[in-house]
Amino acid sequence: MTQAQTKLVRVVTAGSVDDGKSTLIGRILHDSQALMSDQVDALSNARFSRAEEGDLDLSFVTDGLESEREQGITIDVAYRYFATPQTSFIVIDAPGHEQYTRNMVTGASNADVAIVLVDASRLHQGALKVQTRRHATIAHLLGLKVVFAVNKMDLVNWSQKVFLEVEESLKRLSRSLGITNAAIVPINARSGDNVVSKSPAASWYDGSSLLDILQSQGEGTDLSELPFRFSIQRVVRVDGHTIEAQRGYAGRIASGQIAIGDEVFVGPHRRPTKIVRIETYDQSLDRAEAGQSVTLYTEDEVDAARGDLLTRGEANYAKRVTADLCWLDDQVWDPRRRYIVQQGTSSILSRIENVLHIRDMRDLSEVRGDQALKLNDIALVQLQTQTPILADLFQDNPKTGAFILIDPDTNQTAAAGMIRGVA
Structure with a gap:
């Protein structure tokens, strides 16, 4: 370039x-x-x-x-x-x-x-x-x-x-x-x-x-300017069982920036800690931003595992959200079924509590959702999750405001979703 x-x-x-x-x-x-x-x-x-x-x-x-x-x-x-x-x-x-x-x-x-x-x-x-x-x-x-x-x-x-x-x-x-x-x-x-x-x-x-x-046309959203979001992919342990042993949290920065000394919060309970080291596979950094894969070390041993989130700034969690869904499964939606919400590296059991409306693709009118979702339907739904999920709105943060629904029985992607609000 x-x-x-x-x-x-x-x-x-x-x-x-x-x-x-x-x-x-x-x-x-x-x-x-x-x-x-x-x-x-x-x-x-x-x-x-x-x-x-x-x-x-x-x-x-x-x-x-x-x-x-x-x-x-x-x-x-x-x-x-x-x-x-x-x-x-x-x-x-x-x-x-x-x-x-x-x-x-x-x-x-x-x-x-x-x-x-x-x-x-x-x-x-x-x-x-x-x-x-x-x-x-x-x-x-x-x-x-x-x-x-x-x-x-x-x-x-x-x-x-x-x-x-x-x-x-x-x-x-x-x-x-x-x-x-x-x-x-x-x-x-x-x-x-x-x-x-x-x-x-x-x-x-x-x-x-x-x-x-x-x-x-302008470029898309500058993810580095959005609030810091980091989904833990893997917990690594350095120096084994020695007194200098440390736990690091490996993953990819979804949005925002992070620097040594910054305070972050872990998960929906927002447990605070501070970043003391930032590592890549071949070097140490003072600062990292969206798109970089890094391992973060905190000043204390926080209880965090794969799927947990590290955040900075305001971060809302909720068990009920409204979301736009694009239904992608050949199997129609069964209201009795449970689906896995995959958001970043977190996997949370959920169910579609209510279909608010389905768009009629012939005239784009909003039809009341008293029918089953089928392949290629686009609908606004209320989603209930077993444990709180990060409720970033898609229009505010397209990286963390999006998710997929997975059918746990078939392992098929049932839908792609975009969070629109907290229900």
Whole structure:
């Protein structure tokens, strides 16, 4: 990264099947000269190519599995990297098929910005597909900035009328979700019109190219500026049973900063202690911050184990929280079942006490939750836990305000959750 590249933006592509997500990423990488010559040669000789004679099937840049190329759908999440003089990008290609919504949630959870693609040629009077609405909803719930890319405009002869119909539908969608200032740009990912640079094909469009819009987006939350949160992965003992024996707490700093001499609190009972040493695998530090894996030593032998939290600043714990859930399990929710809340390294038995509402993906209305949660449902629930969990709100701290629910019988991830309040 050069000195001028002062920010990193993580972008996930979303939208329905065949809206052109993989092709768009391939086009951005190709036109920004982020592809090596051997990659371009491989695209020219690729099996199962759907491109016209002499053209490259740019979707293959991210669709790395042969099964993906053969079926023409994205299955797995793919990560690609490129940079402009102003910005470095991590681009995440997420599946559009409803069956792989869980993969899309995984990709979006690591992003700052979501590009939600819409195929202009397959909509009737601007009516949006259910999966487009679902992906936009997930992106918004995850706190991402949303950019709508209206793709395949060449198939509607770059009709301004068609674009305006789609644009109005996307504005209605944005209003219903509470998305503000969403950019909406007409593009043709296959040929590159309005992707990296403006195209004369849409002389009526006076906005910026998609890449310029992405470069104007700010970075995501600076986790080091948030309150200190450290989830213990392992307790280590140094010098065995000698008189100098010490216990250290190894893990990854989820957010905030820590320095020698800082006071921290252990778990929901907030037992105080002070940090006396900070170690990595090869050196001692005076200070560490979010993202670093360290071992922390305290001035006294506190009773802490794997799954316990060390915090600084205000930290609320609760046994009941309200949370948005994306249901990811093929098995429907059974109100009698117990699930494990996995938050950081802590695993706590819980149950869904009440479903407040489920979103109807056809019109995004909130339907009373008197029915079972099923695959791909998005709902607001009340969750009760056996012991208190850290109740950081997701919008305040996306690292600790998120969790997953695990079915203890099948070990499957049942849902991804975001804490919205204390019930």
